[in-house]
Amino acid sequence: MSNHKLALKMLRAANRIVITTHFPPDADGIGSQVALGISLNRLGKQAICVNESGLMDRYKYLDSSNIIISSDEYLNRKNKEIDLFIIVDTCSNSRIGTKMQGIAATAQNFLYIDHHPAPKEVAAIHCIDTSMSATGELVGNLISELGVKFDKEMALPLYTAILIDTSSFRYPTVSGATHRLLGDFLDVGVEPPVAYNLIYGAKKLPYLQLLGILLSSASATKNGKIAWVSVKEKDMIRFGVDSEDTHAFVNYLLVLDGVKVVCMFRESGKHVKISFRSAGDIDVGLIAQALGGGGHDHSAATIIEGSLKQVETNIISKLEKILN
Ligand SMILES: [Mn+2]
CATH class of the missing domain: 3.10.310.30 (Diaminopimelate Epimerase; Chain A, domain 1)
Known part of the structure; x- marks a missing residue:
């Protein structure tokens, strides 16, 4: 997995990092960007998650540290230099929203982290792994390899990302490795019944x-x-x-x-x-x-x-x- 290594190299080299996902976002996109952003900040970087619009109420619990801001909030900021612009859970710029496309154009470097099939030319220079059950699983692996320890702030969004994208762990992409990673999330305090109900059990x-x-x-x-x-x-x-x-x-x-x-x-x-x-x-x-x-x-x-x-x-x- 050479592109995995490439992603780690780019993540380690960058300081000012913006992470976005497709618009409207789902729990895999949100969970992945939140956890990646927190882990990069733990490494002393200035990472921020920016989405075309603010989060829908139902997803706000996934961002307990309020690391996600809207594109409008971002554009009002003074310092807008970006070393690395990351898009998680899609490898299509057209899906991130028009304001985010404008912001992406100002970045020095650019990286997709995704598990959807992509054209060969794209997959060759980005971190795309279709064997992953969710982008959340891929991001969880990257965080481990960066040497950052999981805590509940990262683990709940990542657990939820995988839960949602596998329709509760039922797809063929769910592997032993997926469950071992999920085990790490439980070890730092994620409770499956609580996590399940937060995303599936809040219907009217x-x-x-x-x-x-x-x-x-x-x-x-x-x-x-x-x-x-x-x-x-x-x-x-x-x-x-x-x-x-x-x-x-x-x-x-x-x-x-x-x-x-x-x-x-x-x-x-x-x-x-x-x-x-x-x-x-x-x-x-x-x-x-x-x-x-x-x-x-x-x-x-x-x-x-x-x-x-x-x-x-x-x-x-x-x-x-x-x-x-
Ligand atoms: Mn996904």
Whole structure:
């Protein structure tokens, strides 16, 4: 893993460091940037996390040391020199937001730390490891190699990053090494029931009611290999559930016997977001890529223009062809 070494070298050499993630961010992006930022500060560096906008309330507990600021707050600062600009959990600059792209352009050096598949030319000069279950796992390993000891401030965000990105440790990317790292987090005070409830157990009743409607209208192909649910925009408005809240809905379909691929279609204006999950050896990352999106072999997504019904019919028939 030579690019791993390259990342360590760049991290050690830099002093003024800005760390960002995709916008809107998820718990893997936030957890990774927070823990990396804290660990670099422990080494005496001036690291700060800057995101296009401030954190949503539900994620604020992941940043107990308030190391994340918004791009506007950053732009108001006097000293804005950056030795190293790091993007975690994506290797696409277009996903970090327009203000962050402007800030990135002022940095001397630039590094992606990510676990999503990337073009060869990109992977060759950045820290990209698709074998990692989460960017949080990759960052946890880097922190260990930097010689910084974990504490709870870093461990809870990293634990949560891995918890979320593996849909509770169920994906094939979860290894013995992943669990040994998780063990380190428990050793410094992370409590699994507390960590789980902080991220998954803070829903309101309308969330369950919307989920109930969705699951009662779930569909599957005759052979049971493909199953899906569709989320109408008007139902999300009716139940006051935002798109962030719907992410985990698709995972419920994975309990079906014999299912190979499950998907969720979510209406958003004139577009439909499609989330794919694979229950076995079908690479949904390739499928999403062919549809203009991307992701991992077991979890991927894309956005397509069209009505909910149109897109649903079209994609399910495509998936049936692929699976037969
Ligand atoms: Mn991730």
